[in-house]
Each structure stands twice: as C-alpha cells, then as structure tokens.
Amino acid sequence: MSHQGSLPTAGEERARDAFIAGFKQCVVLTPSYIPFGLVCGVAAVQAGLGELGAIALAAFAFAGSSQAVLTQFIASGAPLAIAILSGLVVNLRMAVYSAAISQRISNTTRRERVLWAAFLVDQTFLFDEQRHARGLFKAHPLAFFLGCSAILWPTWIATNTAGAFLGAKLPPTWQLEFTIPLSFIAMVVPLLKSSGQTGAAIAGGAAGALLFALPLKLGLIAACFIGAMVGLVIDALLAMRAVRGGKS
Amino acid sequence: MTSQFWGTPEGWIAIVGLAIGTFLIRYSFIGFFAGKRLPPKFERALQLAVPAIFAAIVVPLVVMNQSQVDLNARWPHMVAALVTGLVAWWRGGMMLPIVAGMSTLYLIEFVFR
Numbered sequence: 001m002s003h004q005g006s007l008p009t010a011g012e013e014r015a016r017d018a019f020i021a022g023f024k025q026c027v028v029l030t031p032s033y034i035p036f037g038l039v040c041g042v043a044a045v046q047a048g049l050g051e052l053g054a055i056a057l058a059a060f061a062f063a064g065s066s067q068a069v070l071t072q073f074i075a076s077g078a079p080l081a082i083a084i085l086s087g088l089v090v091n092l093r094m095a096v097y098s099a100a101i102s103q104r105i106s107n108t109t110r111r112e113r114v115l116w117a118a119f120l121v122d123q124t125f126l127f128d129e130q131r132h133a134r135g136l137f138k139a140h141p142l143a144f145f146l147g148c149s150a151i152l153w154p155t156w157i158a159t160n161t162a163g164a165f166l167g168a169k170l171p172p173t174w175q176l177e178f179t180i181p182l183s184f185i186a187m188v189v190p191l192l193k194s195s196g197q198t199g200a201a202i203a204g205g206a207a208g209a210l211l212f213a214l215p216l217k218l219g220l221i222a223a224c225f226i227g228a229m230v231g232l233v234i235d236a237l238l239a240m241r242a243v244r245g246g247k248s
Numbered sequence: 249m250t251s252q253f254w255g256t257p258e259g260w261i262a263i264v265g266l267a268i269g270t271f272l273i274r275y276s277f278i279g280f281f282a283g284k285r286l287p288p289k290f291e292r293a294l295q296l297a298v299p300a301i302f303a304a305i306v307v308p309l310v311v312m313n314q315s316q317v318d319l320n321a322r323w324p325h326m327v328a329a330l331v332t333g334l335v336a337w338w339r340g341g342m343m344l345p346i347v348a349g350m351s352t353l354y355l356i357e358f359v360f361r
Binding site: 025028029032045047048049050051052053056057060061062063066067070074080083084087088091092093094095096097098099100101102103105106107108113114116117118120122126129173175178179180181182183184185186187188189190191192196197198200201202203204205206207208209212213219220223224225226227228230231232235 | 262276277285291295296304305329332337343345
C-alpha cells in the first residue's frame with residue numbers, strides 16, 4: 001500500500017486529531033479557572049494596572065500564582081524590581097517542566113520551541129506528561145499541546161477580564177476553587193507508576209505543607225528537590241535489593 | 249475610557265517584566281536542551297520531581313485554611329481529595345474524578361454542616 005500523494009494528507013489529519021483531542025481533554029478544566037481568574041483580574045485592577053493591564057498580564061504572563069504575587073507586591077508599595085523578581089521566583093518550577101519537555105521533543109524548529117514554551121503552564125504540562133506516559137500522538141505532540149492551550153489560554157484571559165470589569169462575586173459555598181487541587185490529583189495519580197514516584201509524591205506533599213510558610217512559594221522548589229531525592233533513594237534501595245536477590 | 253483603564257507606566261513595566269522573565273524560564277531547557285540527552289540520573293530526577301511538585305501544590309490547598317493546617321475545617325476536603333484520587337487511580341480520566349470529588353464535598357457539607 002503506497003499512495004504517495006495521500007501520505008501528507010494523512011499526516012495533517014493526525015495532527016488535527018491530536019489538536020482536537022488536546023482541546024477536548026482540557027475543556028473539563030475550564031470551570032477550575034473561573035475563581036482564580038476572577039481573583040487575579042480584581043487584584044490587578046486594585047494594584048493600579050488598569051483593566052487593560054489586567055488583561056495583558058493574564059495574556060502574556062499566563063501564570064496565576066505569579067500574577068497574584070506581582071499585584072500583591074505592587075499594591076503594597078514594594079519596589080517594581082522586587083515585585084517582578086518575586087513573581088518570577090514563583091514561576092521557577094516551570095524550569096522543571098521545561099526540562100521534562102526538552103527530553104521528549106527533538107528535531108524541532110525554533111518556532112516550535114517558542115510555542116512549547118509560550119503555553120507551558122501547570123495544566124498543559126501535566127496533560128503532556130500524561131500523553132507522553134501513554135505514548136499517544138507521538139508524531140504530533142505539539143498539536144496536542146496546542147489543542148490544550150487553545151482552550152485554556154483564552155479561558156484564562158476571559159476569566160481575568162471578567163474579574164477586572166465585574167469583580168469576583170461567586171457564591172462561596174460553590175467552592176469552585178477546590179477543583180484546581182482535584183484536577184491536579186486526577187492528572188498526577190495515573191502517573192505514579194513506580195515506588196520511587198509514589199515516595200517522591202508523599203515526600204513532596206509533606207514538604208509542601210511543612211514548608212508552606214516560606215516566602216514566594218519557595219517551599220515548592222524545596223519540596224521538588226526533597227521529593228526527587230527521596231525518590232532517587234528509593235530507586236537505589238530497590239536496585240540494591242534486586243542485586244542482592246539476584247546473588248542469593 | 250478613563251485613565252484608570254489604561255493603567256500606569258510602572259504597571260506596564262511590571263507586566264512586561266513578568267511576561268518576558270516567565271517566558272525565559274519556560275524557554276530555558278526547551279530552548280537549549282531540546283533533543284539533547286541529559287544524563288539518565290537527571291532525567292529520572294525530573295520524572296520524580298513532577299509528582300513531588302504537584303503534591304506540594306495540592307496538599308496545602310487541601311488541608312489548609314487561611315495558611316494554617318486545619319483538619320477540623322478541612323476534613324471534608326481531605327475525604328473529597330481521597331475520593332478523586334481513588335477514582336483517578338481506578339478509572340483515570342478527568343471529568344469523573346473531579347465530579348466525584350466535588351460531589352463528595354457537597355454531600356459532606358450538606359449532611360454535616
């Protein structure tokens with residue numbers, strides 16, 4: 001079976017399938033964006049960025065926690081450089097996501113790498129991690145990733161815009177904000193395939209709670225190191241036991 | 249439009265600064281190590297760092313109330329998180345685990361509060 005003329009078309013279709021699959025999978029996350037997006041929009045306007053600034057911040061930073069930290073520092077009268085640096089420290093965890101992605105993409109153009117980086121947030125990263133773990137859309141990972149981004153990025157901008165103009169007035173009993181940790185749990189649990197990873201998650205979770213009081217969410221970075229170390233130790237112990245088991 | 253709508257020059261410096269800096273963090277490894285193999289130990293450490301970071305994000309959001317661990321106020325959330333985890337482990341997917349967790353939370357708060 002060789003229809004040379006039809007091959008590119010088939011390839012394009014698969015890219016489109018990957019895009020649509022990513023889009024569909026991420027639609028579920030849109031409600032979880034509403035409460036935090038509203039709050040970030042309100043905070044940006046209160047910090048004096050203006051409605052337009054609030055929208056631009058959501059669009060170009062696309063990173064809720066750092067937006068909240070930035071606007072909080074500006075509102076409290078901190079020097080501009082401190083406010084920006086603080087927001088950036090909150091986003092340092094994204095370097096870990098960047099490293100993970102860099103190991104599974106190859107033969108990319110610079111434009112493709114810019115697209116990977118531009119839309120790299122917690123949710124799009126976790127969906128790609130899942131896609132990778134399941135071995136799906138290996139030929140079109142970027143299309144899948146962009147499908148995910150095509151729903152989440154506009155949703156983030158829309159919720160921030162709504163917050164900037166309308167304020168954040170959701171009924172507190174809905175607790176919609178709780179869908180964020182639940183969505184992370186739903187995405188991470190299927191990734192726990194080894195004792196090392198499970199140990200890393202437990203250690204990271206404990207460290208995250210114990211070190212929560214550290215400024216600028218530095219507890220996250222510390223928890224990341226502690227969790228990875230615990231995981232590596234578990235790996236090493238299991239390897240030692242396997243060697244010993246082999247000898248006896 | 250009022251001047252409030254447009255924001256201030258300082259505000260725009262902050263917006264541009266955070267946007268560019270955040271992009272550089274995101275681009276760091278993707279830009280310079282894409283397709284280049286990092287040592288296997290490092291790659292394994294990354295694999296382990298991912299669940300650690302997300303657990304560190306999730307646990308405080310579940311067990312804390314106003315920056316304090318408050319099991320009295322948060323036990324319904326802990327049960328809900330557990331239900332979401334179990335459903336995710338058993339069935340996978342996104343919608344079902346989240347709906348199961350939120351339903352559990354609403355049910356507990358309806359019955360006990």
